Amino acid sequence: MAEVALRNVVKKYDDVVAVSGVSLDIPNHEFLVLVGPSGCGKSTTLRMIAGLEEISGGEISIGGEVVNDLPPKDRDIAMVFQNYALYPHMTVAENMSFGLKLRKFPKSEIKTRVDNAARILDITELLERRPKQLSGGQRQRVAMGRAIVRNPKVFLFDEPLSNLDAKLRVQMRTEIKRVHQKVKTTTVYVTHDQVEAMTLADRVVVMNGGRIEQIGTPNELYHQPKTRFVAGFIGSPAMNFMPGKLETNGSGLKVRLSDALSFPVPENRAARYRPALGKDILFGLRPEHITETRGSNGAGGNHQDFSTVLDVVEPMGMETMVFFKVGGAEVCGRVEPTAAKGSGETMQLRANLDHMHLIDPATNLVL
Ligand SMILES: Nc1ncnc2c1ncn2[C@@H]1O[C@H](COP(=O)(O)OP(=O)(O)OP(=O)(O)O)[C@@H](O)[C@H]1O
Ligand SMILES: [Mg+2]
Structure with a gap:
């Protein structure tokens, strides 16, 4: 050996x-x-x-x-x-x-x-x-x-x-x-x-x-x-990438993904991301970090709920994949089968922002 x-x-x-x-x-x-x-x-x-x-x-x-x-x-x-x-x-x-x-x-x-x-x-x-x-x-x-x-x-x-x-x-x-x-x-x-x-x-x-x-x-x-390559290559289904902009949010930061949707940046990441303020960025979040909303007890962590209209719904048995659009990007979430709504219906989803990634589209490096 x-x-x-x-x-x-x-x-x-x-x-x-x-x-x-x-x-x-x-x-x-x-x-x-x-x-x-x-x-x-x-x-x-x-x-x-x-x-x-x-x-x-x-x-x-x-x-x-x-x-x-x-x-x-x-x-x-x-x-x-x-x-x-x-x-x-x-x-x-x-x-x-x-x-x-x-x-x-x-x-x-x-x-x-x-x-x-x-x-x-x-x-x-x-x-x-x-x-x-x-x-x-x-x-x-x-x-x-x-x-x-x-x-x-x-x-x-x-x-x-x-x-x-x-x-x-x-x-x-x-x-x-x-x-x-x-x-x-x-x-x-x-x-x-x-x-x-x-x-x-x-x-x-x-x-x-x-x-x-x-x-x-x-x-x-x-x-x-x-x-970005590694982020997209490792993990299945692959990480979602959504184009956005980094904006101020009071004393903190937020990622704006569309007129209607923005996510606050967890406080412990603000210093790391601040140099990209005002710039175009790519927001990355894995499907498993977009779930159905869950009861507030024990939820913890940084997350934000939002509602969206589902395009496609794919039951897998142990979980259900839901697909929807954010801006122009197709986004996939993984939800409890019992919580899933049908295609064309509005569903409340939760983004787990402790697992977010920001990518500089100019260098394709994760910030
Ligand atoms: N004998 C050869 N002559 C010219 N180019 C070659 C030769 N062998 C490999 N290449 C090129 O070298 C690159 C790397 O090939 P390699 O076989 O290492 O890829 P790989 O990662 O193993 O791909 P795969 O998953 O398809 O097996 C490719 O672009 C291939 O076309
Ligand atoms: Mg080979």
Whole structure:
């Protein structure tokens, strides 16, 4: 096991810059997830760590050793891809032990490692089957088993769950987390699915256009996004953004969103936002922070009630999504199913302003 460090790593394909100056410190045992939209450079970054892509600039080290010029087989990493081709003519045990045999490990050592990995993955009773006798999720586990038996310094995963159906994906997500808690191998995991990123990661790296937007724990990214991109990317349904203006409100501040609607800025944020007074801003509030109004007892915090006409109402069972317009912006709230009104009806809603964000539209930075 080892720490991994990237220093100003760059990848260019002719004049396409796929990764521009990525720096990262991944401590030993960490589960780090790279997440971002298609084409943002996640796979390229991972493949450079693996040694499958040459780097155009910068430095990568594994366990304190610079590996820029080390071929993949000498980096002591194990990779699991989306297409984890298993050998169809080999049993599960043979698939898992193949790499060790090639490396001339003694038979007894191979058996110990395969048995141990099978136990961790709960596939002991499948060891003599062939891949076609397995479900998709079981095959995925065998692919992970192949990586685990190697006992590498680092695991690299590139969207390993995206071929599975939705339900299995969620199951395997928990499985991967459980395996990591047991083996604790330093892991870099690539996904474009922010829910997968949030649920698996110790820390998440949000990438965009070949650059790192922000690095943080799942909760840091959710509660303290630093850019509009991160604010909009993390969280589902996504954060609402409403154009507005920052105005004075007695001795405090308020955000004006339309002629009819303005929200007071919580006192403890006034100093932080005051430099933006009089300017156009983007007001951000997550759907879960727009709810039905609730009884005044125990409400606490900074909130403001307002009424609006609902455009669209989407029952989800445990909650109901309500959509309405503020100025020109489409806004989503999450309400108790029993409290929801129908489309075309007026509903009283509550904005929880302790969770508001203000974004400077000129820089796209969160204030
Ligand atoms: N061999 C190549 N030659 C030229 N450009 C490439 C090559 N491989 C990748 N790119 C470009 O580099 C950028 C990053 O690609 P990468 O595969 O890292 O994206 P990704 O974040 O993994 O996306 P996805 O979620 O779609 O897998 C893209 O713009 C892609 O078109
Ligand atoms: Mg990719």
